Amino acid sequence: MSDKPASREQIAAAAALAGIELPPEYFDELVDSYRRIEPVLKRMRQARAHGNEPAHAYDPRKFMPDAGST
Amino acid sequence: MLTASRTAPSSSDLTELTIAEAAALLERRAISPVDLVQAAMERIERLDPHLHAFVTVTGKEARAAAYLAETRIASGDYRGGVDGIPFALKDNIETAGVLTSSHSKLRLDNVPAEDAAVAASMKRAGGILLGKTATFEFTAGGPSWDLPWPPAINPWSEHHLPGGSSSGNGAAIAARMVAGAIGTDTGGSVRWPAAVCGIVGLKPTYGRVSRRGVHPNTFSLDHCGPMARSVEDCAILLDAIAGHDPRDPGSCDEPVPDYRAALTGSIARLRIGLVRHWYSADAQAEVVAAVDAAARQLEGLGAIVEEVELPPLQDYVDCKAVISLGELFAIYGNELRARPQDFGKSMRQRVIAGGLVRAEDYVQALGWRTELTSKVFATFRRFDLLATAGWMSGAEANDPNSDDFVRKRLLVTMPFSLAGNPALSLPCGFSSEGLPLSLQLGGRPFDEATVLRVGEAYQRVTDWHRRVPPLGWATSEGARS
Numbered sequence: 410m411s412d413k414p415a416s417r418e419q420i421a422a423a424a425a426l427a428g429i430e431l432p433p434e435y436f437d438e439l440v441d442s443y444r445r446i447e448p449v450l451k452r453m454r455q456a457r458a459h460g461n462e463p464a465h466a467y468d469p470r471k472f473m474p475d476a477g478s479t
Numbered sequence: 480m481l482t483a484s485r486t487a488p489s490s491s492d493l494t495e496l497t498i499a500e501a502a503a504l505l506e507r508r509a510i511s512p513v514d515l516v517q518a519a520m521e522r523i524e525r526l527d528p529h530l531h532a533f534v535t536v537t538g539k540e541a542r543a544a545a546y547l548a549e550t551r552i553a554s555g556d557y558r559g560g561v562d563g564i565p566f567a568l569k570d571n572i573e574t575a576g577v578l579t580s581s582h583s584k585l586r587l588d589n590v591p592a593e594d595a596a597v598a599a600s601m602k603r604a605g606g607i608l609l610g611k612t613a614t615f616e617f618t619a620g621g622p623s624w625d626l627p628w629p630p631a632i633n634p635w636s637e638h639h640l641p642g643g644s645s646s647g648n649g650a651a652i653a654a655r656m657v658a659g660a661i662g663t664d665t666g667g668s669v670r671w672p673a674a675v676c677g678i679v680g681l682k683p684t685y686g687r688v689s690r691r692g693v694h695p696n697t698f699s700l701d702h703c704g705p706m707a708r709s710v711e712d713c714a715i716l717l718d719a720i721a722g723h724d725p726r727d728p729g730s731c732d733e734p735v736p737d738y739r740a741a742l743t744g745s746i747a748r749l750r751i752g753l754v755r756h757w758y759s760a761d762a763q764a765e766v767v768a769a770v771d772a773a774a775r776q777l778e779g780l781g782a783i784v785e786e787v788e789l790p791p792l793q794d795y796v797d798c799k800a801v802i803s804l805g806e807l808f809a810i811y812g813n814e815l816r817a818r819p820q821d822f823g824k825s826m827r828q829r830v831i832a833g834g835l836v837r838a839e840d841y842v843q844a845l846g847w848r849t850e851l852t853s854k855v856f857a858t859f860r861r862f863d864l865l866a867t868a869g870w871m872s873g874a875e876a877n878d879p880n881s882d883d884f885v886r887k888r889l890l891v892t893m894p895f896s897l898a899g900n901p902a903l904s905l906p907c908g909f910s911s912e913g914l915p916l917s918l919q920l921g922g923r924p925f926d927e928a929t930v931l932r933v934g935e936a937y938q939r940v941t942d943w944h945r946r947v948p949p950l951g952w953a954t955s956e957g958a959r960s
Contacts, residue, residue, distance in 0.1 A: 420835070424835065427834040428834075429812075429816060430816070431819055432819065438824070438828050445832070446800065446836075449797040449801060452797065453797065453840065454840065460846075461850050462849055463848070464699070476725050476728075
């Protein structure tokens, strides 16, 4: 994984794949926003063990059509 | 404090009452809900043009509800708790027939047909809705100066903000426009405004209070919680809104105790873990001194306080950021793609990078959440409660040109957001600028009773929560001078 921050071109390509086609005036906001979170993502991708059960829970009873009916 | 008498209390006396004080007078029929609503409306009309705490004031509906409550209570049907008490709701909580905007241009026409579960619970308990309060856009983007409504202002200083995202609640309660309100908290949105407005805010356990009918921020982290001037009032509000809701998949079916009855004042031998390293190096010096002093006061009440070490605060902040980015974009991404210009800049910037967060990142962040929260919960083998700062500073300046300060700060509220355990923010001092400072208490899951008991015991021996903002600048007299 590269230590260099993503270039504007790489961010534009990732945004296009995510269906984000912004007017130019908002693209700078995306670059700024992504560059703030990018170090966090890199740190997490490098440092995290993969064995932790994610903190999610799924109880199928809560999604039955009559859940909550009285 | 106002006491029952044959003479009619003045309007200012009534707005000074806590919920508990007003309830005692209502029960004795020394005052009526109509008096309380009238006094609150007069204060809102006088102050809110300066404080911008409300997006919508439901004065006509509130007066009608107050007359009905007055008649019912006069007939002997008094329910206790919040019965006959005016309250406010953050404007991301849906209300039947009343605009619910989430402070966004994208929801300018959103008038729901149904009440959110917490709104219905408050009304069922006899509460009287006074209005809907300002928030950060969709509870995530703010403070913002480019939305249909201006940001709320901190009653303690016209040059400062009331935190967020339950910013209007913080301002309205501190300014005595309303005694209690319901907010929402994803990363600290009840506790931050409580901290910087000098009031009390409780984020209950995840699943303790229904989120049905609340505009989401981050499904896996969203909570509803009470805000008021005293811990006792937060307990009264929680009594009205806690409980299982099978129509909220995140709701938990756990017994609900009587929270107000748990306020015994006794905390002797209670073991409190002080997470000092979360604030000692990064908080303002006055915050460090105030929180340290509060810990000593808890010791003075008989608690056993010891320092405890947990992972760095930054880990909790980063983990929460990745989870929220992924979920926020999943919720608001389509509207962002189609109508980016209709979002405020702060919300647009907050959400937009979420489109580039990978599924792998999101799942990794959830795994990280497991690791980080397990370490919080492990401390409850040794301690009954954790204590730390409620916020790292006093209120932030009201400066539209400042950078987005939320993203630059270490948010000390976030560990308990991730852990989903109950967390209470309460006043513990003032800065040299006269701005409130705050202590935060975190408890075991579903043990709100202990958190509230400790907070209320602290408020029995301190008077930080009784101080009144110097609102001369926001009154018509003050504004003219």
